[in-house]
Amino acid sequence: MSEEILDEYDALIESEVSRYFSRAREEAARYHPFMGRVYENLAEYVLRKGRRLATTSALLVYTGFKGEMDAYARTLGLALELYRHAILVHDDLVDRDEERRGGRALHRLFDLGEGFGEAAAIFAGNMLYAMALEALEDIPKSEELRNLFARAYREVNESQVLDAYFEHIEPSVEEWYAMASRRAPSLFRLTLLAGATLAEAGKEDREHLEKVGTEIGYAFDIQDDIIGTFATREQYGREPGRDVLRGKKPLHIALAMKLAANDEREELRRILASRSAGEAEVERVKELVRSCGALDTAKDIARKHAERAKAEIEKTSLSGEVKEVFAGFIDYVAESLEWYA
Numbered sequence: 001m002s003e004e005i006l007d008e009y010d011a012l013i014e015s016e017v018s019r020y021f022s023r024a025r026e027e028a029a030r031y032h033p034f035m036g037r038v039y040e041n042l043a044e045y046v047l048r049k050g051r052r053l054a055t056t057s058a059l060l061v062y063t064g065f066k067g068e069m070d071a072y073a074r075t076l077g078l079a080l081e082l083y084r085h086a087i088l089v090h091d092d093l094v095d096r097d098e099e100r101r102g103g104r105a106l107h108r109l110f111d112l113g114e115g116f117g118e119a120a121a122i123f124a125g126n127m128l129y130a131m132a133l134e135a136l137e138d139i140p141k142s143e144e145l146r147n148l149f150a151r152a153y154r155e156v157n158e159s160q161v162l163d164a165y166f167e168h169i170e171p172s173v174e175e176w177y178a179m180a181s182r183r184a185p186s187l188f189r190l191t192l193l194a195g196a197t198l199a200e201a202g203k204e205d206r207e208h209l210e211k212v213g214t215e216i217g218y219a220f221d222i223q224d225d226i227i228g229t230f231a232t233r234e235q236y237g238r239e240p241g242r243d244v245l246r247g248k249k250p251l252h253i254a255l256a257m258k259l260a261a262n263d264e265r266e267e268l269r270r271i272l273a274s275r276s277a278g279e280a281e282v283e284r285v286k287e288l289v290r291s292c293g294a295l296d297t298a299k300d301i302a303r304k305h306a307e308r309a310k311a312e313i314e315k316t317s318l319s320g321e322v323k324e325v326f327a328g329f330i331d332y333v334a335e336s337l338e339w340y341a
Helices: 003-031 033-046 053-066 071-094 116-135 142-166 173-180 184-198 203-230 251-259 262-274 279-291 294-314 320-339
Strands: none
Touching: 003 033, 003 053, 003 071, 003 116, 033 071, 033 116, 053 071, 053 184, 053 203, 053 320, 071 116, 071 142, 071 184, 116 142, 142 173, 142 184, 173 203, 173 251, 184 203, 203 251, 203 279, 203 294, 203 320, 251 262, 251 279, 251 294, 262 279, 279 294, 294 320
16 A cells, blocks of 8 residues: 555544544533543544554545545544544553553543543543444435444454453464454454445445455454564564463464474463563563464465455456555555564
């Protein structure tokens, strides 16, 4: 995906988000000044710099069918950003992350006493989801779009329950897929189908895009988990290896449990179960995942998902230019796997 298009769509999305929160902050402050602060913190959290790949994908699909950007598409982009950050607020809280994209996690922005930040983050995440649905009210296909949002939100919450459950068991590769099918694939299915729905794309195009979203989502999820384990702090933007410390079970860990020799599997199991691993233990996990072939296997699986996504994109009636941009985005996800060894 070209840097120029990413920059153009990032600026467009950020402009919509900024205008929205400017109004919301003023309205909230009128009934209580502290709520003005809450909306100010939400605005800062949502507007932090980062690649808005999922929302950009929705806008690309819309323009790929319609041939132009319009106010309805920009409103959809706003709704998707509010939705995406509703998930991230709760994700940071559940995972006990302190940072998000160079700033404090939302629950760490409120220091009024023990437990208040966590409670505020739960409610603020719910507020973001409600705002996302409200943003859809005045655009075409609003009921159909709200149904897509609701289904995706249920799915991602189901994935979070399983992800938390996997911290306490040893999931198989098949169980990882059951969980992951409702995580990043759910987000990308939503964004692509929302863009197609607003553009009134045909049934066949939507079916292909649903498959594209699933395949991109798996590739993205696998890559994101690899980054979380193997990247440096400078690359990742926060402390890497935290998934290991929390006993998380990404695909490369599930594969290692299958591929490692018995003694190495037991060692890996002990480290993950300890919940008190230090830097040396994290490095040992990385070494074990590499040596048994689990890292390379996970990368190969991600590449296969990426190739299937590219094949499905070609079957749509999207414009040639948009297909080319999507192919570049998918290649970016696949090729970036080589950065982490």
